[in-house]
Amino acid sequence: MLFQRETKRLLGVLLMLFATLALSAAYWVVDGAATLLGRPDNPRLLEAAAAVQRGSIYDRNGHVLVSSSPARSGVGAPMQRQYHVPAAYSVLGYYSLRYGASGVELAFDSHLTGSDRPITIAEALEGELLHHRPAGGDIMLTLDADIQQRLAERLRGFAGAGVVIDVPSGDILAAVSLPTYDPNTLDTDWDQLVSQSGDPFFNRVVQGRYQPGSALQTPLMAAASLIEFPADRRFESSTLPFELAGISRDGGTAQNVVLECAVRLPERALTLQEAYIYACPSPFAAFAEEIGDTVITAMMETFHVEDTPSLPGFPTAIVEPPAAESAPFAADSSIIADALGQGDIVVSPLMMAVISAGIVNDGNAPPPALLYAMRTRSDDSDGSWERLVQTTPTFPIATISTARLLQDYMREAVINGAAQNAGRPGIDVGGHAALAHAGDETHAWFIGFTTLQNGRGVAIAIVIEDNADPGLAADIGGDVLQTAHDRQSS
Secondary structure (H helix, E strand, O other): OHHHHHHHHHHHHHHHHHHHHHHHHHHHHHHHHHHHHOOOOOOHHHHHHHHOEOOOEEOOOOOEEEEEEEOOOOOOOOEEEEEOOHHHHHHHOOEEOOOEEOHHHHHOHHHHHOOOOOOOHHHHHHHHHHOOOOEOOEEEEOOOHHHHHHHHHHHOOOOEEEEEEEEOOOEEEEEEEEOOOOHHHHHHHHHHHHOOOOOOOOOOOOOEOEOOHHHHHHHHHHHHHHOOOOOOOEEOOOOOOEEEEEEOOOOOEEEEEEEOOOOOOOOOOEEHHHHHHHOOOHHHHHHHHHHOHHHHHHHHHHOOOOOOOOOOOOOOOOEOOHHHOOOOEEOOOHHHHHHOOOOOOOEOHHHHHHHHHHHHOOOEEOOOEOEEEEEOOEOOEOOOOEEOOOOOOOEEOOOHHHHHHHHHHHHHHHHHOOOHHHOOOOOOEEEEEEEEEEOOEEEEEEEEEEEOOOOOEEEEEEEEOOOOOHHHHHHHHHHHHHHHHHHHHO
8 A cells, every 4th residue: 555655645745746848838838938948058049040930931923933952961950041043132122140131031920930920839839849849830922933934034244223013003013123143152152242343232123213204204294194284385495405504412513414306306396295105314304393393393392202102121221332432412493403303202112103103003003022932831831822812992192184294104115115115016005105314324214004804904114223214114015015915814
């Protein structure tokens, strides 16, 4: 009897000890781990991050853009990120144990690492006992790899940016910023990249603030419609260069800014509509002086020209491209300078694409979106995709009648004007090609659209730095719109 009592007592003590150990282990796995790993002097912080099976990234059609695999064979080998589509490098960003994350990798880091999903005690104990590698969830982007590839191919060799938006969803189908870098070799190339001219880490699509030049003529044409200014009013000597006195950023004098039509034309009078089609500055300078800064300011605010649409994870600090640091401002008149896109107003390529999307969407601009779907993986399955639907409403930039008038102007610019190179047989294309000056450089702009069935469309904005050929920008835009049209129609 005494032996049985002692045996039960010993068994009870052992069970209590086991329970204490189990609870203690669970605590350190679930709660205490965060405290320990959060200490900068704990080497397990790096080990824990390296052990995570970071989720994969796909395009909207299931094409693998980024994946993870062990860096070497053997139990406990650290995971290594592989970026499979060079055309998407600039939008994907990077993930590095040494340098952190950026771009898409930063935007959705919590889901990719699995830290957005609570871990139960049972899962924590099972993982610790069976040495299961922690796994993150997968994401599917709105990008279309084929459209992304075409945009990157056409922009290769240039500095600048391009972005393509689906209408009316606002899904970003492609986004390219150049120059860029290879995230697969980031750790070894870091020192070289941070000192490289052109700043490959600078995302021009989101962060870039450029002189818009005659790209601002589109909202000005909307202003003319709003105040019922006759678009057939003729202006003498419309095709002659227009000169603005320049001042440097430190307030000193600078070389005057000479603005010309986007295409060479003999001296002649033009209507305001024709001036838009050929992207000629002189008639718009006269128009701006006549209508005054109140109307111009109101229209720029209505079009949200200087707003920067936010994308999660991407830097919101707005900076100008390296080439713009010495760009002169016009001193003649703030009204004229701003109206001609050579004053204080600077724009991002993403916002210009949103404006183009608003025009083809009959005046309602869709907020841009980059995340298409998410899924959470478990030990026994890959899980199912959860489709994400845009919940942010569109915002008005023009009435239906004004938007459709702008669509017609842009179609005419492709048929007969400065944007002719954007035309493609068999599809409806509208666009506006333009020039802008920044310091000693000239930038080429193209904004445009193509329409699809059932009220759908695709919008685009492209800026090429240090390039005075708006026809090239239009040709690139036309090629990409053709690819997007074919992809979105299939």
